[in-house]
Amino acid sequence: MRHRKAGRQLRRTSEQKLALMRNLATSLIEQGAIETTEAKAKELRPFVEKLITKAKAGTLHARREAGKHVHKREAADKLFQEVGPKMAKRAGGYTRILKTRSRKGDGADMARIELVEN
Numbered sequence: 001m002r003h004r005k006a007g008r009q010l011r012r013t014s015e016q017k018l019a020l021m022r023n024l025a026t027s028l029i030e031q032g033a034i035e036t037t038e039a040k041a042k043e044l045r046p047f048v049e050k051l052i053t054k055a056k057a058g059t060l061h062a063r064r065e066a067g068k069h070v071h072k073r074e075a076a077d078k079l080f081q082e083v084g085p086k087m088a089k090r091a092g093g094y095t096r097i098l099k100t101r102s103r104k105g106d107g108a109d110m111a112r113i114e115l116v117e118n
Helices: 013-032 036-055 059-069 074-086
Strands: 033-037 095-102 109-113
Touching: 013 036, 013 074, 013 109, 033 036, 036 059, 036 074, 036 095, 036 109, 059 074, 059 095
Parallel strands: none
Antiparallel strands: 033 109, 095 109
């Protein structure tokens, strides 16, 4: 029974799902927008928004907390030097999910997740 187990499983173990979220978040921070399945995008949104909220604080503690999930130094620097200050006046809603198409191979619903520009 999955009682009180929030979130999508994405047919992965918890370790695999965490690795997937870390990789997707790093790609989103580096590139500004990525295309993935709709389920992954919806699961990624709160993960990335928590990282951006930490980047807005800009403290050493926040950088170390974000470093647990963003393993690339360049992506972490971009998060704290560009993305965090750019989102400083926003109270949330740093990402946007746009449904794009159905994938040809398996018919999965695809979506584009991007960082919102001010």
